[in-house]
Amino acid sequence: MKFSKKMAGQGKKMNETDSVTRLSGDIYENVRELESVFGPDSDLIVRFFKLKNNRDFIGANIYIKSLVDRGTVNSLSVELSKLKCGARNGEFGINVDTFMSNFSGLREAKVGYDYEALFEDLLAGNIVLLIDGCKKYLAIMADSDEGRQVDEPSSQTVIRGPKEGFTEKIECNILLIRKRIKSPDLRVEYLSLGSITRTRVSLMYLHRIAKEEIVREVRNRLNNIQIDSVLESGYIEELIKDDRYSIFPTFLSSEKPDSVVGALLEGKVAILVDGSPYVLTVPALMIEFLQSSEDYYHHFIISSIIRFLRIVAALLTLLVPAIYIALTTYHQEIIPTPLLISIASQREDVPFPALVEAMMMEVTFEILREAGIRMPRAIGPAISIVGALVLGQAAVEAGIISAVMVIVVSITAISSFAIPNYEMSNAIRLLRFILMLLAGVLGLYGIIMGTIILSLHLCKIKSVTVPYLTPLAPKIEGKNKDTVLRFPLWTIKDWSTGVNKADGARMSGNNPVDQRQKEKPEF
Amino acid sequence: MKRLLCVFMTMLTILITGCWSSREVNTLAITISIGIDKTENGYLVSEQVLNSRAIASDKATMESPIVIYTAEGNDLTEITRSFTAQLSRRMHNAHLRMVVFGEDVAKEGIQNILDYFARNYEFRTDFYLVVAKNATAKEVLSILTPIEVIPGLDLYNSLKMADKEWAPIKSVRIVELINSIIADGKNPVLTGIEVSDGQISPKSTDVLQQSGGYQLLKYTCLGAFNNDKLVGWLDEDESKGYNYLAGDVNSTVEYAYFDDVKITSKIIKAKSKTRVYLLDGKPAVEVDIKIKHNIENVAGELDVSSEENKKVLNEILANKIKFLCEKTLDKAQNELRTDIFGFGEAIHRKYPKVWEEYKKNWDNEFPDLPVDIKVEAEINQLGQIKKPLFLKEKE
Numbered sequence: 040m041k042f043s044k045k046m047a048g049q050g051k052k053m054n055e056t057d058s059v060t061r062l063s064g065d066i067y068e069n070v071r072e073l074e075s076v077f078g079p080d081s082d083l084i085v086r087f088f089k090l091k092n093n094r095d096f097i098g099a100n101i102y103i104k105s106l107v108d109r110g111t112v113n114s115l116s117v118e119l120s121k122l123k124c125g126a127r128n129g130e131f132g133i134n135v136d137t138f139m140s141n142f143s144g145l146r147e148a149k150v151g152y153d154y155e156a157l158f159e160d161l162l163a164g165n166i167v168l169l170i171d172g173c174k175k176y177l178a179i180m181a182d183s184d185e186g187r188q189v190d191e192p193s194s195q196t197v198i199r200g201p202k203e204g205f206t207e208k209i210e211c212n213i214l215l216i217r218k219r220i221k222s223p224d225l226r227v228e229y230l231s232l233g234s235i236t237r238t239r240v241s242l243m244y245l246h247r248i249a250k251e252e253i254v255r256e257v258r259n260r261l262n263n264i265q266i267d268s269v270l271e272s273g274y275i276e277e278l279i280k281d282d283r284y285s286i287f288p289t290f291l292s293s294e295k296p297d298s299v300v301g302a303l304l305e306g307k308v309a310i311l312v313d314g315s316p317y318v319l320t321v322p323a324l325m326i327e328f329l330q331s332s333e334d335y336y337h338h339f340i341i342s343s344i345i346r347f348l349r350i351v352a353a354l355l356t357l358l359v360p361a362i363y364i365a366l367t368t369y370h371q372e373i374i375p376t377p378l379l380i381s382i383a384s385q386r387e388d389v390p391f392p393a394l395v396e397a398m399m400m401e402v403t404f405e406i407l408r409e410a411g412i413r414m415p416r417a418i419g420p421a422i423s424i425v426g427a428l429v430l431g432q433a434a435v436e437a438g439i440i441s442a443v444m445v446i447v448v449s450i451t452a453i454s455s456f457a458i459p460n461y462e463m464s465n466a467i468r469l470l471r472f473i474l475m476l477l478a479g480v481l482g483l484y485g486i487i488m489g490t491i492i493l494s495l496h497l498c499k500i501k502s503v504t505v506p507y508l509t510p511l512a513p514k515i516e517g518k519n520k521d522t523v524l525r526f527p528l529w530t531i532k533d534w535s536t537g538v539n540k541a542d543g544a545r546m547s548g549n550n551p552v553d554q555r556q557k558e559k560p561e562f
Numbered sequence: 563m564k565r566l567l568c569v570f571m572t573m574l575t576i577l578i579t580g581c582w583s584s585r586e587v588n589t590l591a592i593t594i595s596i597g598i599d600k601t602e603n604g605y606l607v608s609e610q611v612l613n614s615r616a617i618a619s620d621k622a623t624m625e626s627p628i629v630i631y632t633a634e635g636n637d638l639t640e641i642t643r644s645f646t647a648q649l650s651r652r653m654h655n656a657h658l659r660m661v662v663f664g665e666d667v668a669k670e671g672i673q674n675i676l677d678y679f680a681r682n683y684e685f686r687t688d689f690y691l692v693v694a695k696n697a698t699a700k701e702v703l704s705i706l707t708p709i710e711v712i713p714g715l716d717l718y719n720s721l722k723m724a725d726k727e728w729a730p731i732k733s734v735r736i737v738e739l740i741n742s743i744i745a746d747g748k749n750p751v752l753t754g755i756e757v758s759d760g761q762i763s764p765k766s767t768d769v770l771q772q773s774g775g776y777q778l779l780k781y782t783c784l785g786a787f788n789n790d791k792l793v794g795w796l797d798e799d800e801s802k803g804y805n806y807l808a809g810d811v812n813s814t815v816e817y818a819y820f821d822d823v824k825i826t827s828k829i830i831k832a833k834s835k836t837r838v839y840l841l842d843g844k845p846a847v848e849v850d851i852k853i854k855h856n857i858e859n860v861a862g863e864l865d866v867s868s869e870e871n872k873k874v875l876n877e878i879l880a881n882k883i884k885f886l887c888e889k890t891l892d893k894a895q896n897e898l899r900t901d902i903f904g905f906g907e908a909i910h911r912k913y914p915k916v917w918e919e920y921k922k923n924w925d926n927e928f929p930d931l932p933v934d935i936k937v938e939a940e941i942n943q944l945g946q947i948k949k950p951l952f953l954k955e956k957e
Contacts, residue, residue, distance in 0.1 A: 084683075228907065368586055369583065371585075371592075371657070372684070376594075376659065380612060383587045383592060386588045387588055388615075482584070
């Protein structure tokens, strides 16, 4: 039970000034103490029981009603009623091992000595068994399985590939990963974070592939977090991010077990947080945010083209409105004449400068997008009708917006949805506004300045000590076979990207089909 | 705090400068063509400005797609500025497609005008220059065109197309024009533009509602310059000849007679090579023209598929082209006395020392330059059918 040891350790750390309060031998005192901590009218249930053959024996099973599985409680009660114990009251402590052995075959159980650990075990959904005259307690695992079932992920949909998504339960998520890597190399470390919430967090990595420095760094950072609550993996990301002001995500969050497994196999470290279906993997490289797990399931040529398309989409999202503004307000001479004439005729009645026009439309789009996420599902069609009318027809017909602008906004919007990662999409969409302002003030010069500064920033930031643009910049020769393009599996002899151990690289696949054999089929 | 101040000051430097050079598209008057005529006071400049409101497809008005603004004055820059007094928008010259010189201006010399076009940063170098023949530039610009509603674009595109498909036309841009004016021993040519015959002058969109019968603009032939002055016009044959000699033919059509059989060929490739040599210490020129052609039409009874006849066909076509070239050469040497072919330049390249003697007096020496023209033609394809359809088999 590594996990509870860790938790106890964590608990100690939190209250370093307090000395550990040990359980007393008097069961009634212990129960009183517990009741005072949890308060009156709580859902803490204390049930005293006596053994059939030994009326002197007083025990109590204590649990929190909402956390435990009702079936387990019942079966435990039945078992307890059948138990026999020859020891007299007060001497029970000596025979606790015998007592435990009656349970150990059936359930996970462990022994604790102090209140801190007792609280934690109770709150983790254990049934705590106290016995009068004994300064120990027995915690029996009985947490309920209530929660969402494994479902299709809502944020990362695929056509081909597994459709399982993580759930809010950490055990279930670990199971989903373990199921895919049947190797003893897969290490799972538990810790609990949040002084109030005591959220369970686990760290997973492949021992033989992941770099020790990186694992150590992540572990240290996690252990040094001081916060009262962790409600989602976003908390952890924000707290242990390398460049905390950068809007680019440096932790890849995924809802899909297969992409997390892929990351683990590349030597990355996964951080799972109880209560969140998003699993973080670090170090996350820029290029990963433009990749999808599906890329590996389709033909490599198609995947490469689609990856390229996504990069183009990301650039379009970033640049199209800015370039439109720059060209129509500063550099009309580089627009082809027929296009300029067409733009000029459309912009004839538009009362706003291109920058204002673009800002208005882009902000409208952002509002629509945000509304689309927040609103109740039932009124979805309503907003799309209003959006289409406001953004499109009506604005153009009223002469407030030019038709080209609608096209520009649409291209931006569609492109932004082609970015597979939502956080990356957010970052790029935000930067688009900055570039639009620069374009409106300085024209193409501003766009170039903006993109240079952006590139410098991307070169500078790191994800857990690894440069963000690895393996493109710093360029690692021969290790770019899985970046913009995806090379076929049999050509990648070395999967390492500077993130994993040099000797722990994955083996490449081979093509066992004899190429010569194919030419002369046997019939 | 210090960092914040830094960011703030950087923002100031960017933002306070403001958008001082920004100009929205709907504050611009996009000039499509410029016409320059000569008047007593100097120049009459006509600018063909896009009326973008009339072009908008969804709210088209009956207004003309272009508006002609004219101003007179002695100085081009001054005239251009004076347009601001006539219209509410700033003239935007970057999309200029055509410059039309009136014949008078061209005869007087266009050197100073070209300086204006070359120096002003707003002009690009991809517009074409033409000379109005038998018309003023203003007249040419004010004619509306059907199909392509913006006359300037219509002129631009049709010149571009004709340059590729029709031998008598040559499209000239400003860089080429200036280079051939500057060069020793080479003089420029410019295509002439004419207003075709017609009952009505289409200066109103009402006229364009008819299917035809109104005046159109058309390119005719080349005007030969001596330095920057127009000295005369080549006719259509001579213009063709010029382009064959200069190697500017991309594709065109040529017909020739073999007895009473008319054979039309599509020229698909024409190359010319100018070779200079010394004849008794004096320079002489030999021009080799190589032609590839497809048979387009055989009007008469001739089996073009036989090898002998092919040879004959090649020969008569070569002779026809040679005739055209010689006609051009004759006119340039004896009538116009201007070296539009750049033979002087070729001599300069090969015999720089000999050229020194001729350089100063080239206009007078050029007419006496012996030029030998050789034409070789080769049939490429006979078309979809080999023998003429109505050929009677000899029995």
